Amino acid sequence: MSVAAALAIPGVAHAESLADQANHLRDKVVSALGNRAPGRDIVRWGVLDRNGKTRRPTQPELINYRDALSRMLAPAMPSPRPPSQSSTDGSSSSASQRTPANSSSRGSNTGSLPTCTWQPESGGDWHAVNPSSGAGGRYQIEPGTWAAYGGTGRPQDASPAEQTTVAQRIMQSQGASAWANC
Numbered sequence: 001m002s003v004a005a006a007l008a009i010p011g012v013a014h015a016e017s018l019a020d021q022a023n024h025l026r027d028k029v030v031s032a033l034g035n036r037a038p039g040r041d042i043v044r045w046g047v048l049d050r051n052g053k054t055r056r057p058t059q060p061e062l063i064n065y066r067d068a069l070s071r072m073l074a075p076a077m078p079s080p081r082p083p084s085q086s087s088t089d090g091s092s093s094s095a096s097q098r099t100p101a102n103s104s105s106r107g108s109n110t111g112s113l114p115t116c117t118w119q120p121e122s123g124g125d126w127h128a129v130n131p132s133s134g135a136g137g138r139y140q141i142e143p144g145t146w147a148a149y150g151g152t153g154r155p156q157d158a159s160p161a162e163q164t165t166v167a168q169r170i171m172q173s174q175g176a177s178a179w180a181n182c
Helices: 013-033 059-073 094-098 143-148 160-174
Strands: none
Touching: 013 059
16 A cells, blocks of 8 residues: 555545645656655655654655645745855855855865755754664765765765765755755
8 A cells, every 4th residue: 555545544634635735746846857856755655764664754744745845846036145155044045056156066165055954954963863764964864865966875974075075966956955944
């Protein structure tokens, strides 16, 4: 039984409509930005728990997922800064969402990544691990995404330079909406 069908529990019509909304938005994101952009389809495949087992997404997880997909489709806001400057206050311009401000930098500086990519995720801890999703490192990158963007081993075990390089690749490919708080 699919997760979407499992969510169709009598008396929980809102969860079913959230799943339908997320499925519809995910289709739009894939059409507009490609299959990698939205990441894991939690409606279809569920959410990985800390033991690596799959479970149905909770209502708050579905809401966050739906909202993140919506942000990916939102038109870019006009940039209050020139494209060559990065934001340090957590906001990001349309230019910095699509391309890191210093795209030639593949090293350890974080100047091209907005604060929202790491501050609410890990508080800056390079070794942080989310026990619910398995995401790790300063940027809380999920293992599948980490590997897809060239990371080796586990994000939380990688050097700050490698973590930042992979996060910059994700930013360049998906924009700031790859992080729920951006």
